[in-house]
Amino acid sequence: MEGDTLHSIGELARRTGLTVKTIRFYSDRGIVTPTDRSPAGYRLYSTDAVARLGLVRTLRELGLDLPTIRRVVDRELSLPEVAAAHAEALAVQIRVLRLRRAVLTAVAERGSTPEETELMHRLAQLSEDERRRLIGDFLDAVFGGLDAAPAFAAAMRSMTPELPDNPEAEQVRAWVELAELSQDPDFRAGVRRLAEDHAAEQAGSGTVGPRRDLAAIVHDQVAPALAAGIDPVAPHAEPIVAVLTAHYAHLLGRPDDTGLRHQLATRLENMNDPRRERYGRLLAVVNGWPAPESLAPEFDWSVRALRARAE
Template sequence: MDGDTLYSIGELARRTGLTVKTIRFYSDRGIVAPTDRSPAGYRRYNVDAVARLDLVRTLRELGLGLPTIRKVVDRELSLPEVAAAHADALAVQISVLRLRRAVLTAVAERGSTPEETELMHRLAQLSEDERRRLIGDFLDAVFGGLDATPAFAGAMRSMTPELPDNPEAEQVNAWVELAEMSLDPAFRAAMRQMVEDLAAEQALSDATGPHRDIAAAVRDQAGPALTAGIAPASPQADPIVAAFTAPYARLLGRPDDVDLRRRLATRLENVNDPRRERYLQLLAVVNGWPAPESLAPAFDWSVQALRVRT
């Protein structure tokens, strides 16, 4: 196009693909001002108007407001500065939309009540500091007074969810469910009991010499039995049961009798709380970890094997 040529608003519309109404709107707001007017008073635009309108259309499609666009085309603001600021704003909007989508997905999947929906929405909108305080309160209730020892301090860290800055919907959904669980007084009490049982056993171990965690010992004995298809009540299970009851008896300084096996069965039932396993599954999703192996089958087998021998 000739740089000296002036174009009517209709010609400009044909060249840019914008409507006459849109160009007039931008012109009235000073974003693309006419270069001149015809003797009859019609607006005339030079070739620069085409480039300005192309830029305006692009920025509008990217979501920028007209006041900002005017500053860009008038060179009051640099385009890179505006683009960076707008990208940051979009990142926040995307994060909010992901949270909303996750909440709505959870509501649809659960068939939630209005009260449950309100709680999920509130939990999903917590800031990072608020999330940390919520989980910190839960972990304090579970480990409080015991977290000075390295083992329990490490356990607290390993049970802390860290929702990423740009979470997937699955992670947000898992966070909401995990947060709901952490607020449940019954779950807190159950987890506290597990930790206190473990602390008591560790104290005995410190006094009598090193002993392996009984839950880990049971898991390692029962796992192969399950794989081999050994029934919990069968005679073939006798030596397997003895392999984990004997060290437990030594730990407690008690005989390997019916009372001890009842006590161990109760201990394993507490450890095998499905809520604990669900917490660990959700934790893995939130933190982007591999899904943990389910220990429920091994503990179920062990409890059955103990109960039939009491």
């Protein structure tokens, strides 16, 4: 019967696809032990060794170390338990490799200096708690000390990136750039000014309850004008400017005059900071949100219309 047949190392090599040297190595390590010896002293193996070597080969290809493999084939360890632990370890390795790939891709795309590369690598490797502290510091710098109104709490939530446990390379690259941007002192100061302006508008109007966002008003009024090709300095733009200034005058609780138009133009210029829009786009990538619509054309049109009428 085949079960009683003994095989030489050469026969095992032909049947398993492993080299003689590899089988001898496994035999010396006690993973596949010979059943007997030939009269000439050569090692002989039972047919069970073929199946055993097949399992060993599979586990090695999956990355298990030899001591663990020996305990599995000797049934000292449960294969499902070993597989689960190894799968978890591989998940960690995959995440690390994704982070490295994302950093290297970003370096290649941006032509980063060694110092920038080191910073990107450090930011990519931050733990979840470290990421939260970094963004928390940014949000504290922007909103700290302002009125704790629901609008500010909602704004902080809407500006918080949540990198998933198994991010795509694009999400990692977006997180690194977003983290860098959040540490830019000039960007922080600009967003802080926007938050302070918003707080002043809330205090000035004295209105209770929700109010329409200034950006939404600009979009609703100016988008049709852009689509119609209305020049911001032309007379046809005056009714649109009147709506914008009336809304802003109500927010501040003051009359519509030249000073208010200058102030509103400056406010919209600050809102039109390209870095602010970039932050929003990066945030959408990290969080898996739809890309936000750009309001840069509407802001540009509004500022030109306001400046022309404030002179």
